[in-house]
Amino acid sequence: MTPEEFRRAGHQLIDWIVDYVEHVEERPVSSSVAPGDVLAALPTSPPTGVDSFDDVLADVDATIVPALTHWQHPRFFAYFPANSSYSSMLAELLSAGLGVNGMSWVTSPACTELEIRVVDWLGELLGLPARFASTGSGGGVIQGTASEATLVAILSARWRATAGAVNDDGDTSRLVAYITSQAHSSLEKGLRIAGIGTANTRIVAHDERFAMRPDALAAAVAADRAAGLVPFFVCSTRGTTSSMAFDPTPAIAEVARANDMWLHVDAAMAGIAALAPELRWVNDGLDGADSYCTNPHKWMGINFDCDVYWTADRAALLGALSILPEYLRSAAGASGAVDFRDWQIPLGRRFRSLKLWFGLRLDGIDTFRTRIREHVAVTQELAGWIADDPRFEIVAPHPLNLVCLRVADAAGGDAATERLVDEANATGTVLFTRTVLDDRPVLRVSVGGARTERRHVAEAWELVQSLVPAG
């Protein structure tokens, strides 16, 4: 591709993206292709010559777009959102254009120092405790995903609990971790990667609100200590994936402190709500946490991938992850410059802080606050509509932007709930995901799309009502 071709195609692609985003609402939310359809439409042999950009873009329209789930669709109520924004798309493009790898300070000082500054800004906007600020013994860093943040937390905890010995002997046999059945699957995966099998992972009981019971945690920890084991890690989830439950971080922190355990707080989805000061309760108890993460790439609308991970114990993080081969040694590193390669699993890293910088400057904090407030308000309104309809039951607390409902037994019960999810999704006008709470199927309505307005939620509710016959 020549520079002139790039210039032309670039303008063309920006126009294409704007048309896609502005008209995504006219498409079905999810695709109706069958497994293998996309493969069948793609040539089995690689291209031998060179195609024009017009040809490639035509194939995007013909083959790729019809086989997409449109995550930016305003009636996407599935999972949790993974929003996009024009400001972060520009930053992604700039990052690609600069093509730097920010693994060490010296490999691009601006990549490291912009990240330090914008992550500190975000911490201030969320009202995080000073212990996470880069000016003390903690600090924040952008990770690709909350799953990576969780793994980094577990590895830091493992290092601290063994006073670093694990780096030499790799012995994790006495370490025990504590989560609930509602914790994200990345906890189990991260523990597995870190050598903590299910035999040493305790599933702590939760209460009727799906939140961890601190008394059950304390009892499990005491039993393990009495058996000669070493409780080393507990995760408090603030906003669980199934039902948006909030584990009681302050009470969990007391147990963690009394037993020298690392407390990680996973607020991947809900933590960002604290951008609105009246919602800062979502992060209650962080004073007693060793690490915390939230995902600007969900509700805030910074393009995927952008999780921010903060730790209050930089020494444990670096103890667990820093390795300095000769070919990476530098004078700057030796004099104390931050090398973010030591704060993450991979070596290489993209210039992702541009996305937060552009978002905070070009969209502005009030855009994010307004979106969060509107979504919370319309979710509460939806909960009111559901509560007024005897065909449905709300099955979990709904303090933010997620409502979990099922069809009441008199109107068909569990089988009707399963059917409702399938039939609603089959219309193509909405996308919901199901979950299971207390062994019963549940329809989740997750309201977080950057383009989701009250009318979209009202349309979805009308559809749900139309699919369940009056009792």
Ligand SMILES: *Cc1c(COP(=O)(O)O)cnc(C)c1O
């Ligand atoms: C979304 C989510 C995760 C996983 O996020 P990734 O960034 O995709 O790894 C983990 N925990 C919670 C509570 C989440 O909402």
